[in-house]
Amino acid sequence: MDKPIDAGLKERAAKVIPNGMYGHESTRILPDGYPQFFEKGEGAYIWDADGNRYLDFMCAYGPNLLGYRDGRVDAAAARQAALGDTLTGPAPVMVELAETLVSMVDHADWAMFCKNGTDATSMALMAARAQTGRRTILVAEGAYHGAAAWCTPLPSGTVAEDRAWQQRYRYNDIESLEAAVAAAGDDLAAIFASPFKHDVFVDQELPDPAYARRARELCDEKGAMLVIDEVRAGFRTTRDCSWSLVGVKPDLSCWGKSLGNGQPLSALLGADSCRQGAGSIYVTGSFWFAAVPMAAALETMRIIRETDYLEHMVALGDRLRAGLDAAAGEHGFRLRQSGPVQMPLIMFADDPDVRFGYAWGQEMLARGVYVHPWHNMFLCAAMTVADIDFALAAASEAFAAIAARRAEIQPSPALLAMAAAQAGQH
Numbered sequence: 001m002d003k004p005i006d007a008g009l010k011e012r013a014a015k016v017i018p019n020g021m022y023g024h025e026s027t028r029i030l031p032d033g034y035p036q037f038f039e040k041g042e043g044a045y046i047w048d049a050d051g052n053r054y055l056d057f058m059c060a061y062g063p064n065l066l067g068y069r070d071g072r073v074d075a076a077a078a079r080q081a082a083l084g085d086t087l088t089g090p091a092p093v094m095v096e097l098a099e100t101l102v103s104m105v106d107h108a109d110w111a112m113f114c115k116n117g118t119d120a121t122s123m124a125l126m127a128a129r130a131q132t133g134r135r136t137i138l139v140a141e142g143a144y145h146g147a148a149a150w151c152t153p154l155p156s157g158t159v160a161e162d163r164a165w166q167q168r169y170r171y172n173d174i175e176s177l178e179a180a181v182a183a184a185g186d187d188l189a190a191i192f193a194s195p196f197k198h199d200v201f202v203d204q205e206l207p208d209p210a211y212a213r214r215a216r217e218l219c220d221e222k223g224a225m226l227v228i229d230e231v232r233a234g235f236r237t238t239r240d241c242s243w244s245l246v247g248v249k250p251d252l253s254c255w256g257k258s259l260g261n262g263q264p265l266s267a268l269l270g271a272d273s274c275r276q277g278a279g280s281i282y283v284t285g286s287f288w289f290a291a292v293p294m295a296a297a298l299e300t301m302r303i304i305r306e307t308d309y310l311e312h313m314v315a316l317g318d319r320l321r322a323g324l325d326a327a328a329g330e331h332g333f334r335l336r337q338s339g340p341v342q343m344p345l346i347m348f349a350d351d352p353d354v355r356f357g358y359a360w361g362q363e364m365l366a367r368g369v370y371v372h373p374w375h376n377m378f379l380c381a382a383m384t385v386a387d388i389d390f391a392l393a394a395a396s397e398a399f400a401a402i403a404a405r406r407a408e409i410q411p412s413p414a415l416l417a418m419a420a421a422q423a424g425q426h
């Protein structure tokens with residue numbers, strides 16, 4: 001039998017790409033057998049380089065909100081592409097998109113565009129420091145805000161000074177937030193918060209409204225900026241900033257991933273409270289003003305406003321969560337399903353080294369469903385009830401398969417090594 005194409009690509013990649021792959025899309029931190037390379041996506045499905053099809057619960061780690069190759073978004077992108085993309089200056093669509101986002105996101109009075117989520121969070125950091133003339137930022141323990149030196153989760157290649165002027169607090173823990181604010185003294189520039197706690201390995205938590213309100217109050221008392229990092233969850237919890245659900249308006253919000261339904265675009269949105277600071281920093285990039293992603297984002301925003309994409313994902317997520325609990329129970333497993341149903345983290349109870357999560361992921365993959373054992377997942381609006389039922393049928397078989405070999409299942413050495421490296425950082 002011929003060698004699988006993915007295996008061949010991995011071998012070739014190992015020679016010309018350090019470690020064969022880097023960052024969150026490296027399959028070295030996933031169960032054996034997860035394909036590294038994909039040849040196409042359509043709607044809710046992806047096909048690996050060997051042509052195997054998967055119902056995709058990772059949605060490109062977030063960008064796929066409406067479905068891969070959504071015809072409406074692709075047509076808008078193609079119309080703009082026929083005119084031009086990266087030009088000597090931005091296209092008119094930039095202004096239209098900024099106006100659109102300002103009209104949709106209640107706290108926002110202005111928008112700045114960039115490429116990746118890390119650009120947006122780094123720009124928030126600079127804008128907050130510029131606005132306040134202060135240095136210290138507060139970041140929740142375990143929260144991911146990107147891969148720049150100030151926030152990347154692994155220390156290699158960074159120096160302690162990259163992380164200077166940062167205090168940690170525990171998400172949803174008012175006392176620890178107050179203690180971190182006190183430690184910042186009169187130097188507090190910003191409090192960063194995720195829309196909800198969506199850290200890897202640990203159960204997700206919705207924001208306690210009292211914690212969110214206290215974060216706002218503390219920023220107001222200290223003259224600091226409140227920053228919500230919507231990069232992962234943007235437009236997946238509501239059509240506004242996520243903390244509108246708890247009645248709190250930030251000064252800044254960072255967006256990316258789903259903004260252009262897969263087209264490379266991110267944004268920093270801000271209130272007038274941070275306009276002067278944002279206007280004073282020098283931030284730019286050769287591709288930040290590309291018009292095609294902006295046209296795609298404009299159409300994505302129209303679909304967000306005019307369709308029930310969100311309610312549809314929530315209904316499917318409810319069906320998935322209930323079905324998985326029932327199927328797990330039938331085979332003697334208990335799951336820890338947390339977070340919004342449309343962005344679920346699915347882990348096994350009593351599985352501290354994630355060995356059952358890994359084994360279940362492999363069995364799901366073998367049945368054409370791509371799940372992640374320790375990172376939150378994403379539903380997309382292209383999924384249907386039939387897709388969820390397909391996933392549930394696969395899940396039931398997968399639970400049965402791992403129940404049958406329960407005693408032999410071992411933890412993954414690669415995962416244990418990664419967990420140790422991350423733990424060494426704190």
Ligand SMILES: Cc1ncc(COP(=O)(O)O)c(C=O)c1O
Nearest residue numbers: 116117118144145146229231232
């Ligand atoms: C909450 C959050 N912030 C920031 C980022 C960084 O975004 P990007 O990978 O586009 O730089 C991510 C990426 O996963 C994220 O989930």
